[in-house]
Amino acid sequence: MLHLEAVFFKVLSEEMKKTLFDKVWDSHVVKHVEDGPDVLFIDRHLVHEVTSPVAFLGIKNRGISVLYPERTFATADHNTPTINQHLPVQDPLSANQLKALEENSKKYGISHWGLGHQKNGIVHVVGPEYGITQPGATIVCGDSHTSTHGAFGAIAFGIGTSEVEMVLASQCIMQPKPKKMRINVNGKLNFGVSPKDVALYIISRLTTSGATGYFVEYSGDVFRDMSMEGRMTVCNLSIEMGARGGMIAPDEKTFEYVKGREFTPKGAAWDKAMTYWKTLFTDKDAEFDKEIYFDASDIEPMITYGTNPGMGIGISKSIPKAEQVEGGVSTYKKSLGYMAFNEGEDMIGKPIDFVFIGSCTNGRIEDFRAFTSIIKGRKKAANVTAWLVPGSHQVEAAIKAEGLLDIIHEAGFELREPGCSACLAMNDDKVPAGKLAVSTSNRNFEGRQGPGSRTLLASPLVAAAAAVTGKVTDPRELMKEFA
Amino acid sequence: MAYDKFEILTSTAVPLPIENVDTDQIIPARFLKATERKGFGDNLFRDWRYNNDDSPKKDFVLNDNTYSGKILVGGRNFGSGSSREHAAWAVYDYGFRCVISSFFADIFKGNCLNIGVLPVQVSADFANKIFTEIEKNPQTKIEVNLPNQTVTILATGEKESFEINGYKKDNMLNGFDDIDYLVNVKKEIVEFAKNTPL
Ligand code: SF4
Numbered sequence: 001m002l003h004l005e006a007v008f009f010k011v012l013s014e015e016m017k018k019t020l021f022d023k024v025w026d027s028h029v030v031k032h033v034e035d036g037p038d039v040l041f042i043d044r045h046l047v048h049e050v051t052s053p054v055a056f057l058g059i060k061n062r063g064i065s066v067l068y069p070e071r072t073f074a075t076a077d078h079n080t081p082t083i084n085q086h087l088p089v090q091d092p093l094s095a096n097q098l099k100a101l102e103e104n105s106k107k108y109g110i111s112h113w114g115l116g117h118q119k120n121g122i123v124h125v126v127g128p129e130y131g132i133t134q135p136g137a138t139i140v141c142g143d144s145h146t147s148t149h150g151a152f153g154a155i156a157f158g159i160g161t162s163e164v165e166m167v168l169a170s171q172c173i174m175q176p177k178p179k180k181m182r183i184n185v186n187g188k189l190n191f192g193v194s195p196k197d198v199a200l201y202i203i204s205r206l207t208t209s210g211a212t213g214y215f216v217e218y219s220g221d222v223f224r225d226m227s228m229e230g231r232m233t234v235c236n237l238s239i240e241m242g243a244r245g246g247m248i249a250p251d252e253k254t255f256e257y258v259k260g261r262e263f264t265p266k267g268a269a270w271d272k273a274m275t276y277w278k279t280l281f282t283d284k285d286a287e288f289d290k291e292i293y294f295d296a297s298d299i300e301p302m303i304t305y306g307t308n309p310g311m312g313i314g315i316s317k318s319i320p321k322a323e324q325v326e327g328g329v330s331t332y333k334k335s336l337g338y339m340a341f342n343e344g345e346d347m348i349g350k351p352i353d354f355v356f357i358g359s360c361t362n363g364r365i366e367d368f369r370a371f372t373s374i375i376k377g378r379k380k381a382a383n384v385t386a387w388l389v390p391g392s393h394q395v396e397a398a399i400k401a402e403g404l405l406d407i408i409h410e411a412g413f414e415l416r417e418p419g420c421s422a423c424l425a426m427n428d429d430k431v432p433a434g435k436l437a438v439s440t441s442n443r444n445f446e447g448r449q450g451p452g453s454r455t456l457l458a459s460p461l462v463a464a465a466a467a468v469t470g471k472v473t474d475p476r477e478l479m480k481e482f483a
Numbered sequence: 484m485a486y487d488k489f490e491i492l493t494s495t496a497v498p499l500p501i502e503n504v505d506t507d508q509i510i511p512a513r514f515l516k517a518t519e520r521k522g523f524g525d526n527l528f529r530d531w532r533y534n535n536d537d538s539p540k541k542d543f544v545l546n547d548n549t550y551s552g553k554i555l556v557g558g559r560n561f562g563s564g565s566s567r568e569h570a571a572w573a574v575y576d577y578g579f580r581c582v583i584s585s586f587f588a589d590i591f592k593g594n595c596l597n598i599g600v601l602p603v604q605v606s607a608d609f610a611n612k613i614f615t616e617i618e619k620n621p622q623t624k625i626e627v628n629l630p631n632q633t634v635t636i637l638a639t640g641e642k643e644s645f646e647i648n649g650y651k652k653d654n655m656l657n658g659f660d661d662i663d664y665l666v667n668v669k670k671e672i673v674e675f676a677k678n679t680p681l
Contacts, residue, residue, distance in 0.1 A: 030675045031668065036650025039668065041675055051567065053518035064666065067673075071681060079516070093516035100518045144566040144590060160568035160594035162660065170665035170672055175593075176648065208503055209560040212589055242563065244589055269680075308503050308563070331502040331558065424512040424565075433535070445507040445564060447530045 017286045020249050021180055021215050024155045024280065028138045030172060037174040043137040045072040045167045046123045047110070049079055049101040050426070051142030055165035056104040066108040066168045073132055074105045075113040077122045078143075079426050082389050082416035085115055094427065108168075121392020121418045124148040124360035128232065129394050131261025135250035135277040140167060145360050145442060147238040150247035151231035152254055153280045155215070157245040178244050179289040181214040182282070185222040187296030192476040194370065195230030196362060196440065196459035198222060199237035200302035202294065204312040207326075212242030214290065217282060222296050223248050228257045229366035236361045237442055240309040249281040301475055303347050304444050304457040307335040311444075315462060315474050318346050338446055339454050340434075347456075347472050354437035355386040355467040356449070357460055359423035362440035363391030365398040367460040372407040374464035374478050380412035381470030387429055388413055389421040411468070425450045438466040486599030488658040492581055492627045493637070495552035497544055498617045504557055505564035506591060510573045512565075523569055524576030545577075549621045556613050556625075557584040562591025571595045581627050583634065585610040596651050597660060603627060603634055609643045612636060629655060 018026070030039040047055075052074070059065065066072065079094040089095040098115060105112035113119040119126060124145055127133045135153040140146060144158035163173045183202060203210075216238050223231060231248050238246030255274065258264050265273045300314040313319070319336070321343045322329045336343065357363070357371050368390070380386060388408065390396040396418060399405050408415055422429040423441040425448065431437045433452025440463050444455035456472065465475040514526040532543050539546040555574065561584040562570065571594040574582060580600060585607040595602045605613075616623045616636050624637040629652065635642040647655075654660060665672070 028679075030672055033650050033664075036648050039665070039672070041672070041679060043679065043681070050515050054520045054568075057519065058662075062662070062666075067669075068676065078512075091516075097516055097518055142566060142568075144564070158566035158590055160566055160571070160590060160597060162568060162594065162597035162662075166662055166665055169662055170669060171676060172665055172672055174661045174664065178589075208563055209586060209588070212560070212586070242560075242588060308505065328502040328559070334501065424507075426512045426515065443505075443507065443564060445505045447511055448507050451511070451513075451530055451535065 017283045019180055019282045019286045019288065020153060020217055020247060020280055021155065022286070024136050024138065024153070025177060028155070033174070037176045039172050040138060040175050041172055042140050042167050043071065044132055044139045046127055046132070046139065046141035046146070047072060047074045047101070047164065048123050048141070048143065049076050049097040051161050052104065052164055053097060053100045055142075055161050055168055056100070058165040059169050062169070064169050066110065068171045069109040071171060072110045072168065073113075073127070074101055074110050075120055075123050075126055076101055076115050078420045078424065080115050080419040081427050082387070082419050082421045082429060085417045089115070091427070118393055121394065122360045122363060122420055124236065125363060125391030125395065128152065128228075128257075129261070129392060131258055131264035134258060134264060134273070135254060136280050140173065144239045145236050147243070147245040148232050148236040148360055150235040150238065150245050151228060152258065153247055153250035153277070155245065155247065158239065178215040179213055180217070181211055181243070181290040181292065182217045182219055182288045183292045183294070184220040185218070185294045185296055186220040187222070189222060189296050190300060192301050192461060192479055193299050194459040194461055195226055195233040197299055197302045199234045200304065200309065200312045200457060201299045203237065203241045203310050204302070205294070206241045206292070206310070208240060208308045208310040209242040211238070214243050216243045216246040218246055218248050219282070224251070227366060228253060229364045232364065233361055237309070240442060250277055301459060301462050303462060303472065304455075305339065305341055305347060306332075307338055307444055307446050309442065309444060309457060311335065312457065313347065315347060315472070318344055348474060350436070350472045351383065352438050352456070352466050352471055353383065353385065353435040354431050355384055355463050356389070356422040356437055356439040356441060357463055358387065358389030358391065358421050359441035360391060361442040362460050363389060363395065365395050365402070367440065368395070368399050368404055369402070370460040371464045372404045374461060374475060375411040375413065375468055376407050378411055378468040381468055383470045384467055386413050386467050387416060387422055389416045390418050392418050413467070422449050424448065425453070431455070438463045438472070486658055486660070489580065489599065489601055489629055489655045491629065492553060493624055494554050495550070495622055496554035496556050496583070496613065496617060496625050497550045497552055498614050499544055499555060499557050500614050502558040503560045503563055506562055506567050506570035507564055509562070509570040510567065515567060515569050520572055522576070523573035524578065527573040527577045550617070553578060553580045554625050554627065555579045555582045556610065556617070557582060559584065559586045559607065561587050563588040566590045566594070568594045568598065571598050571600055575600050583610065583613065583625070596655070599655070599658070601627065601629065601655060603645045605634060605643050605645060609641070612641060
């Protein structure tokens with residue numbers, strides 16, 4: 001009897017030591033396949049026009065239907081033009097994908113927020129806006145930055161088209177459970193340092209493969225103090241260090257954000273949900289496979305200089321020499337060759353051609369507030385083409401309601417219509433070959449913003465400073481009056 | 484979509500010893516506009532393979548007749564970036580059935596397994612040996628043996644084993660995919676869903 005009790009207590013105490021990730025993952029496992037993956041139940045599935053058509057075709061060819069259409073939400077974003085959205089889409093291939101999404105949604109009874117729909121916007125921006133994104137949920141989408149939704153304490157990650165087909169057919173995917181990593185950033189952020197800088201700093205320290213195989217939890221003062229928008233920016237970029245996703249334990253800020261949105265529970269269902277959501281934190285003494293610590297005071301405004309998001313430095317620093325980087329010297333030199341930069345050069349002062357504010361990384365209202373805080377009372381530099389693209393119609397409306405549009409116009413900029421735009425340059429928003437862009441998006445890969453384009457990833461503050469000076473500029477120089 | 488079975492593949496290999504090859508290089512976004520899974524091989528490594536006027540870039544390995552085969556050997560952290568399965572489709576459609584690297588990005592690796600391309604992760608040393616042997620003799624054959632989970636450089640007999648979980652291995656050997664499995668356990672899923680409110 002005594003022995004049994006001991007066993008019971010052992011089980012109990014082990015159960016009590018779960019990470020946030022364990023709690024959400026384990027409660028969604030339908031079954032474990034021996035010597036294989038888990039069958040993971042997906043609460044909410046987001047689809048867009050680019051990675052879904054072949055999946056819809058797949059279920060059609062198999063003669064099966066969508067199992068739970070009310071759990072899938074469709075929006076058009078990757079291909080959509082960001083001007084004249086009321087006119088027919090010019091590119092026939094894009095138009096064809098948009099039409100396929102509309103028809104498939106209709107056929108299977110999926111809510112569809114197509115071009116021109118009031119709720120239309122980038123999939124990872126509209127999900128949280130309408131309360132599709134909730135704490136403790138499992139969320140997938142055929143786009144790697146699905147990790148954004150982890151900001152709410154959800155398990156959210158990008159999947160391939162075969163998996164989109166699985167979710168349509170069965171509301172499940174088959175995934176081995178990833179390892180767990182916790183990244184702690186404690187202390188207070190310096191003046192002019194934003195969530196984007198925190199993420200770029202972490203990626204520069206971990207490299208683009210440093211978290212491959214892991215699911216990350218962000219923890220510490222810096223994330224606790226961060227707005228929901230900032231948390232989304234950080235979780236969004238988890239994939240850029242190779243992680244499957246990143247998440248932050250929900251708190252009062254999270255609940256406040258979620259409350260009252262269209263798809264969040266109401267009344268008694270809300271109370272019940274809150275009871276559950278309040279259990280979503282990592283237990284004391286729960287174990288991670290890897291734990292990493294950074295100090296907030298070490299972070300300054302960041303900028304990238306190479307062709308992957310891990311090639312980032314503090315904006316006041318110079319480009320590292322090849323012998324200072326680990327391994328892959330020839331790849332490193334190839335990368336600098338593509339950027340037409342030299343080892344040891346300063347980033348500050350480099351003339352730039354384009355500025356892009358937008359994407360699911362930095363296309364939310366807070367990002368436009370940051371951008372306008374710098375351009376206010378200044379003028380767009382003559383040598384700069386700027387694309388200001390809100391993440392959704394809701395963001396667009398807020399920009400207008402808060403008076404930011406006037407600031408934008410007075411400074412000589414224009415606001416475009418929502419979409420992914422120059423984040424991946426599938427529409428006409430392409431940076432021409434050889435041109436240098438400061439971009440608030442998430443990837444600086446070769447040609448990501450158009451064939452031959454060169455990208456510097458940075459925060460909205462850094463992008464704003466570049467937009468008004470025409471060159472890479474430390475935003476703190478322009479923010480002195482606030483210091 | 485079920486695919487061809489994979490057992491033992493013996494082939495020459497195409498070397499691409501570049502690190503962090505991202506899926507935007509494997510297939511640039513502007514070629515993702517199809518609504519069917521067709522013709523992606525033509526645009527595999529599009530911007531490394533062709534000039535702006537669509538003429539082939541002579542120094543890129545896919546344009547070099549010296550190298551051919553059904554195995555692509557890539558540098559470390561192959562397939563990072565976007566989740567686009569189109570990257571794996573392009574690799575498959577071009578004619579590769581296996582990618583060897585010393586490290587793969589997660590989503591790309593999973594996508595490959597889902598469509599019948601075998602990702603084989605080897606040690607950095609072994610990857611270097613393969614690159615060296617191919618450089619010495621582009622006709623060098625590599626044997627990828629799925630049942631035994633080994634990869635062998637036939638010229639030297641050097642061999643290394645690789646990992647794959649039993650379930651995925653079975654799928655590859657039989658040409659099954661996950662949807663076949665999931666449709667079979669639908670009853671359990673429906674039961675589970677009852678307790679999982681939206
Ligand atoms: S903005 Fe960029 S990263 Fe975000 S969903 Fe669109 S294409 Fe993907």
